[in-house]
Amino acid sequence: MNNCGLCHRLDNIATDTALVHEFENSYLLLGNHQYFRGYCVLLYKRHVRELHELDCNMQTALNHELMLATQAVVKAFEPWKINHACLGNRDQHIHWHIIPRYETEADHQYDPWRHADEFDKWTISDSQKQELIALIQKHIA
Ligand SMILES: [Zn+2]
Incomplete structure (x- = not known):
């Protein structure tokens, strides 16, 4: 047993309220803020x-799953642009951030972490999560 937070999350994935879709090699999860x-x-x-x-x-294979997930997010939310980020400095376990960007954002031409200090204010309820998850699931091939 390692102490990786993402491995711990995988151990409980079946009951994860953010689960959108299981691919062969990865899970698509709704982000912890919106x-x-x-x-x-x-x-x-x-x-x-x-x-x-x-x-x-x-x-x-993983890139293909990333593209399927991204296409579903794009169809569901019709963003102006998609940002992908694979960092893993804090959680050192491969994961991709799929970040829809909108032209209505004041700082849409900048990287997505510019307002990271505000992300915690944008958490949503489980019922709101389920609405967004259903929107994405409709478009997963
Ligand atoms: Zn891990």
């Missing part, structure tokens, strides 16, 4: 620290 409407996270099923540590076939 500062950006439709913000999601794609979480790799195995504890691997870096994308380049995956073999080539898995890199391709």
Whole structure:
């Protein structure tokens, strides 16, 4: 048992209220805030620290799942732009942030972390989560 927060989340994924979809190699989860409407996270099923540590076939498979997830988010929310981020400095377990951006944001031309100190104000209730999740699920191939 490691002390990775994302592995712990995987242990309880079946009852995770943010679960949108299970792919073969990853889970799509609604983001823990909705500062950006439709913000999601794609979480790799195995504890691997870096994308380049995956073999080539898995890199391709995971990228395909990222694209399917992104296409669903785009169809559901029709954002102006999509930002993808794979950082993992805090949670060192491969995951992608899928961040819909909207032209109505004052700082839409900047990176998505510019207002990170406000994200906590944009958490939503479980029933609001279920509405957004249903919107995305309608578009998952
Ligand atoms: Zn992990």
